[in-house]
Amino acid sequence: MARVAATGRKPLEAPSADTRERILDTAERLFAERGYSAVSTRNITDEAGVNIAAIHYHFGSKEAVLDAIFKRRLDPINRRREQLLEVCDRAGADGSVMTDILAAFIGPTLELGGTEGERNFKLLAGRASTDPNPEVKRVLFTVYDSVARRFLEVLAKACPDLSPQEMFWRVACVYGAMMYIRADNSRLQHIFGEEFSLSDAKGALRYAIPFLTAGMTAPPVDRPAPAVQRKTRSRNAK
Amino acid sequence: MARVAATGRKPLEAPSADTRERILDTAERLFAERGYSAVSTRNITDEAGVNIAAIHYHFGSKEAVLDAIFKRRLDPINRRREQLLEVCDRAGADGSVMTDILAAFIGPTLELGGTEGERNFKLLAGRASTDPNPEVKRVLFTVYDSVARRFLEVLAKACPDLSPQEMFWRVACVYGAMMYIRADNSRLQHIFGEEFSLSDAKGALRYAIPFLTAGMTAPPVDRPAPAVQRKTRSRNAK
DNA sequence: AAATTAGTCAAGCGCCTGTTTGAAATAGTT
C-alpha cells in the first residue's frame, strides 16, 4: 500500500506487474520515437518512474526488454495471421485469393492503433525492420521467421507461374511497402499535406492492398503469361 | 611526406583531402553496418586511422559527417534523376511511360554498387529512411525533398485518374519497396536462400519495376476505371 | 511469529560519449 500511495498511481492487482508493464510501455514508446540504439536504460526507467535496477531485475538486459515488447504484441497477431492464412490456403488457387492472402498477412499489423501502446508498437515494428543493430536483428528474427515462412508457402501456392527469383522480388516489394507504411516517417506527409497519414489503417487497407495485389498478380517477367491467364482486378467491395 | 610514409598509404594530391575522405568512407561504412546512433565518433576515427579531433576540425559535428556523406553520393544521382524525369515529362502521359518514370526515380539509386563505397551508401540510405533519430531525419529531409517533389509532379501528370489519397498510398508503396530493397536486411535472403540477394541491381530493375508499374497503373479504387482504360503491361524488353 | 521470498532502492562498477583545448608539426608563400 505504501508504494502505491507514494507513487500516487492507481492500485494494481499483482504487486510488480505494474513495474514490468510500465517498463514495457515506456520502452515501447521510446524505442519507437528515437530508435533502439538511441534510448538508454536510464531513459526508460526515468520516464517510467521506476528504479534503474528494475530493468535488469525483471528482464535481464536491454535486449530482453525489446524481445518482451515484440512477443507481447506479436503473439496474438501472428496467431491471427496464421488462422487467416489457413483459410486462404484451403480456398485454393484462383486469382482472386491474392487480395485475401495479402490482407491476412498485412491486415492484422496495419489494423493496430486502437490504443497508444499499439500505435507505438506499429511504429517500432516498422522502424526496427531496417535497423542493422545485431540485437534488434536477432529479436526480429526469432519473432517473425515462422509466420513469414507460412506466408510464403501460401503465396507460392497461389502464384504457381512465378519463378523463385520473381517471387523473391515481389515479396520484397510487399514487405517493403508494409514496413514503410508501418514506420510512418513523416516525409511523404510533409510533401502531400498534413491531411494524409500512413497511420490511417483504413486507408492502408483500402489502397495499399489493391496496389500490392496488382503487383503480385501482374504477368510474370520470366515466362510471359500463357495468354489464357487474365484476371479481374477490380474487386474492392469489402 | 613523413605522414604518408608513416601511415603507409598512397600519396594524395591535396594535403588533407586524404583525412576528409577517409573519415567519410569509414563513417559511411560504419553507419551502414550498425546504424547512425550505434556508431561513435571514436569508432570512426579509430578505424579511419585519423585523430579523434579530425571529425570536428573538418566537419564540425557527427551530424555534419552524415550530411556530407549523403551530399557526396546523392548530388550526382539526383541530377541524373531529374534529367531522366525531364525526358519522361516531355514524353506525355500514355500508360507505357510509367515504367520509365519509375526507372528514372528508382534506377539511379539501385544501380549503385560498382565500388565498395557505393554499396555501403546504398545500405545506409535504405536503412536511414526509417531511422527516427532527429539528426538523421533532418539530413534526409534536406537531401531528398527537392527531387521527391519533382518525381511526384511527373507521376501525377501520368496518373490523372488517381485521387490524391490514392496517389499518396501508391507512392508510399513505391517508396517502401525501394527503401526496403536498398536496406537489404538479410531476412528474406535467409528464407529464400543464399543465392537471392536484394543487392543484385539487375534483379531489382528486372523484377521490382514491373511490380511497381503494375501497382501504379492498376484501376483506381476510388473511381473505378472508365472501362476504356486498358493498358498493356508486359513490356519487359529493356 | 519466524522464515522465506519478491521487489525496490541508492550507490557505484569500468568504460564510453560528443566535443574542446592548446600545443606541435607540416605546407605554402614571401
Add this chain to the structure above:
DNA sequence: AACTATTTCAAACAGGCGCTTGACTAATTT
C-alpha cells in the same frame, strides 16, 4: 630563411552507458 596558414596531435572536459551490488522493505508461507 622566416613567416603564416593549415592540419594533426594527446589529453582532457562533463556527462552518460549497460549493468551489478548489497542493504532494505514488504508480502507470503510455514
